[in-house]
Amino acid sequence: MPDLLQAPRRSTVLGLPIHLLSDYPGWLLSQAKHSSGAHVVTLNAEMAMQAEKTPNLAAVIRSAELVIPDGAGVVLYLRLRGQKVQRCPGIELAEALLRQMPLLGTEGTVFFYGGAPGVAQSAADRLQYRIPGLKIAGVQHGYLSEEERSQLDETLRRLQPRLILVGLGVPRQELWIAEHRYLCPDSIWIGVGGSFDIWSGKKTRAPGWLANNHLEWVYRLYQEPWRWRRMLALPKFALRALTDAR
Incomplete structure (x- = not known):
């Protein structure tokens, strides 16, 4: 299992790191077993474009121990440069890791925020x-008063969960994780966006035929039409992917 023993292979997307592994959940489980903390960033085209305008976000992505190719646009960008990459949706990575946490016994605890x-x-x-x-x-x-936020900090410091899933949306969740990692330095932290809505049944994922044709964004726009302005980043990213590959 070489991926669990060596650092992930590294590539870049618009100057941001992307880490390439055959078994992301396995690598993270190995990190957890050895009490090696990690911040996981699930990079997609929208986040990559946002990072160009938000230096703090770009800095957090560059400092993360694991940046995975979450979006189809990121995979396209890398494939145009001759790299064989498979997409790793963040929600699937998080759920796969959740299924492995019981292997850690009493230490395999999880916190949802x-x-x-x-x-x-x-x-x-x-x-x-x-x-x-x-x-x-x-x-x-995620709707806390100042006092409740302080209480959350103390709760995390006391519990020291091995896996912390943060669903605050981009870029808030990435910035929050970077600011609070010191509370649980040995934990695996993952920004999971709207995954709580999916897991709770409040929303559903795109049908397989849309996902298989890289059109999950269409279904997401259907569910969240207010996101249309943010979706404008997608064609801009696609143009960058094509022009930068020349």
Whole structure:
């Protein structure tokens, strides 16, 4: 299992790192077994374009221990440069890692933070039902007062969960993780965007035929039409992918 023993191979997308592995969940589980903390960034075209305008976000992505090719646009960018890359959706990575956390025994605890009130709790409950032995250390929604945010910091410091899933949206979740990692330096931190909504049943993922044709963004726009302005980054990224490859 060489991927679990060596650092991931590194490439770049618009100057941002991307780490290439055959087994992302396995590598992260190995990190967790050795109490080696990691920040996982799920890079897609929208985030890459946003990072060009947000230096703080770009700095966080560059400092992350693992940046995965979450979006079809990122995969296209790399394939145009002759690299054989398979897409790794962040929600699938997180769920695969959740299924492996019971292998850590009593230390394999998970914390859910983010989403609207009740959503993260529902997601945790459903996942705990589906994954035998999954240990939920705690759950906290993302609409907190200043006092509640301080309480959350103390809770994380006390519990030291091995896996912390943060669903605050991009770039807020990436910036929040970078700012709070010191609370649990040995933990695996993953920004999971809207995954809590999917796991809770509040929303659904795109049908397979859309995903297989790299059109998940169409389904997401259908579910969240307010995102249309942010989606304008996609054709801009595609143009960059094509022109920069020449």
